[in-house]
Amino acid sequence: MPLQKVDPETADREMFALFCSYGYDGTSLEMLANATGLKKASLYHRFPEGKKEMALHVLKGTRQWIKTHIRDVLTHEEQPVKKRLTLALQALDQLYNGGSSNCILRTLSIGTDAPYFRDAIASCFELLHTGFAAIAAANGFSGTRALQQAKEVSVAIQGSLVLSNVMNDTTYFKKCLEDIPLLLKK
Amino acid sequence: MPLQKVDPETADREMFALFCSYGYDGTSLEMLANATGLKKASLYHRFPEGKKEMALHVLKGTRQWIKTHIRDVLTHEEQPVKKRLTLALQALDQLYNGGSSNCILRTLSIGTDAPYFRDAIASCFELLHTGFAAIAAANGFSGTRALQQAKEVSVAIQGSLVLSNVMNDTTYFKKCLEDIPLLLKK
DNA sequence: TTTTATATACCGAACGTTTGGTAAAATTGT
């Protein structure tokens, strides 16, 4: 069998970037083809169900990334709490490109096929919540209060990303990252 | 002059709802025509520049609504601070349908023609910020700190709306409304 | 080792549909 012209990881990265910037309906197959270096028909060879499958694939990749770089890091009990949090915040900074990228969980939550992505998106947030709740719990919060604080972290992240984007000012996101430890401390 | 088949306010409401739910690229002219009860060509008679103009028109209407129902209310110095805030929070609850609607400022900030809406969107947030900053200032915050707190309110609103939407749980938004007074108090 | 067959990966070209958009006629109220 012939070699793959474009390695999947590169294609995934490009597709991820497009769906982040332009959303689901705003990203056309022509854009996906140009960005990945694959022709439209080749994209259909890799993703027989079409654009929906491409977006869902990217979403599941993001879920995996969140699991290993954030959830698992935050719940890794062998590591000191402070260290875990620092690593997770670095991961967030990387995921969102310092606040200048949109969140794919948000951009794919709106549009024609949004229902198709609902569960995958919700599952990503649940990963984040169990992760941050572990830190809050380690800091002395009760189980339900810890989860509450974890959800506030999600709210802060999403909100700051929205404002960083529309106001073209990453200060919102940077300040959010600084404030997250306070939200998880008693 | 002949009667307009559909009064502008109704048409605006329907277009607003569509752009909120499906974003810019996810809202087609056919959807807009069906929702308003006007044919595509009739929409073009009212908005000669097409979909962009429709969305911008809705956006400017929203800006005006925010100005009168939130900004002006929050800065109305004849009224006691607490009363102003209560009224503004009621307006927010109405604007976002208790947390079950998306924010048009966010949904129009992503997509093909997003640059076309940038300024109008930013201007809406600035209105919100001056409004909430007035409350924070009245509560004893310095000018710059007041503005900072006002921006945190925006972040909280946007974040809670994102999570209310994707998790299908308006609790996020309702809790946000409750917490806003605390963000603006010393 | 060479040949043959098989499976994988890709692509040019076209598909039918939907898109945003337009010209001209018909309708309506003054």
Place this chain on the structure above:
DNA sequence: ACAATTTTACCAAACGTTCGGTATATAAAA
């Protein structure tokens, strides 16, 4: 009559998608 509004009918372009076929690598058969 007139001017504003709506509508029918239409269009080119773009959309997501499919198809026929080619090239490449592996595996089996000779």
